[in-house]
Amino acid sequence: MAELYGSWEESFGLLYNWRAEVMKKMSNSVIEIDVVVEDGMPHFRRFFCALGPCIEGFLEGYRPYLSIDSTALNGRWNGHLATACSVDGHNWMYPMAYGFIDSETSDNWIWFMTQLHKVIGDLPLLAVCTNACKGLELAVKYAFPMAEQRECFRHLMDNYVKKFSGAEHMYPAGRAYRREVYEYHMSKVLENPDVKYYLDTYHSLKWMRSGFNPAIKCDYVTNNIAEVFNNWIKDIKDLPVCELADRLREMIMVLWYKRRKIGQRLEGKPCQHALALITAQPLRDVKMEDFVHEYYSVERFKNAYKRLIQPLPDKSQWPKVDLSHDLGAPLGKRSAGRQRKNRIKGALEGGGATNKANNEGKETEKEKKRIKGPTKCQKCGGLGYRKRKPRKNTTKAWFPADIGTPT
Structure with missing residues (x-):
């Protein structure tokens, strides 16, 4: 590098x-x-x-x-x-x-x-x-x-569902083009008085x-x-x-x-x-x-x-720019360990500690479908047994009788 x-x-x-x-x-x-x-x-x-x-x-x-x-x-x-x-x-x-x-x-x-x-x-x-x-x-x-x-409506809803249940009217309210449709669905949402205070306080920008x-x-x-x-x-x-x-x-x-x-x-x-x-216009001379x-x-x-x-x-x-002092690296400290390539997913996305806690003790579908391969000996590499229980040498004279056992 x-x-x-x-x-x-x-x-x-x-x-x-x-x-x-x-x-x-x-x-x-x-x-x-x-x-x-x-x-x-x-x-x-x-x-x-x-x-x-x-x-x-x-x-x-x-x-x-x-x-x-x-x-x-x-x-x-x-x-x-x-x-x-x-x-x-x-x-x-x-x-x-x-x-x-x-x-x-x-x-x-x-x-x-x-x-x-x-x-x-x-x-x-x-x-x-x-x-x-x-x-x-x-x-x-x-x-x-x-x-x-x-x-962003998605980020709003990620926060909304953590506090309130019943978000079935929020999605059509946010996606509606007509004001009448929006007001109808919001009237259902605002039946909970805490929702209005929450939206006005923390999500007052335009999301609809x-x-x-x-x-x-x-x-x-x-x-x-x-x-x-x-x-x-x-x-x-x-x-x-x-x-x-x-x-x-x-x-x-x-x-x-x-x-x-x-x-x-x-x-x-x-x-x-x-x-x-x-x-579909009835006029003849229609301009796009x-x-x-x-x-x-x-x-x-x-x-x-x-x-x-x-x-x-x-x-x-490139042109050489003369600086009065060498520019130092940023003052912020880097966390220990190898830096992540992918972002940390939230609990609602299938990641995070909350999701693990909810699924603790439950066998996932992936685990149910897992098929284990044959056991492999760590010493000799043979299949079907482990190191602690070695299989006896069962090699027999698989050669034809007229040839005899190899020396």
Whole structure:
């Protein structure tokens, strides 16, 4: 690992050289590195990156929707990879910006969202969806006070079912498009007076479709776009930070190329549902543009991916940035032991101590179906017996009688 990527301590300082090379190739990019000084020594703290083609493509071909989340890194530094993703006209994930923070604190999220605000500014329409993270919710309100704040419905329900029973009306209430349907199901939910206090206190953001602004043209009730990004990059989360930042750039570069090729072959027809409605109109001269929003046009899709994300040379050819002091590794301490690759599942997902306690003493279906193989002797490798009970040598003259026993 050290020969391939360099040491972990050097990777934080290499971010300055990487930023200089990226700015040389894509000058409209926004890359910020934040440090903290301890005993006169600067230490890495936070990082933010929004590549120029991603910024301009978002502003020219975007849907006014952002999904914000972070995933834990599993290398030697136990920080977090924060991301901001949008969606294009095909409902595909559109990576907008990414960064590194040491933990999901309000201060770190405010810093990340402030950098994101510098990139896209104040948009006339914008919806920001987050998980059940109070620090992030405050940061979104601070950086984008005019945006429509949405909350992931799945995370809401994960918390809801821990306190209340009978969630059969919550799901249709959250997914309903009509306000009347939402109010009907909520009247059933609010028969328990504690539910209203709980939702108003802990889940006051928009989580129901009927409350979304229809002009945003995005009706997602979950934060799955961010989860798609987290799954997309799960195999590279153990890399040193400089290599991780560049590998993300490479992955976005390949993604842009593939979608640029797709955009060249699009025919400009809407989905089958829109075609069914358009062709059923009694008028003769029917224009598709009157029924399909501009966000879904081929032109905007092409605008989102028409710019090139430039490749970078080897790190030996990057500009050498002279720092007054060597940049030290983050001050946060890494937990002992080998870092996890997969996240820890909650009790409701089939993992965690609570689930184990509930299933204690119960034989699972997998255990019931388990079929053991033949016993194997640890000494001689023979099958059908163990070491403590060796089988007698039953080798007999299996040769023909006229040959005799071998010597």
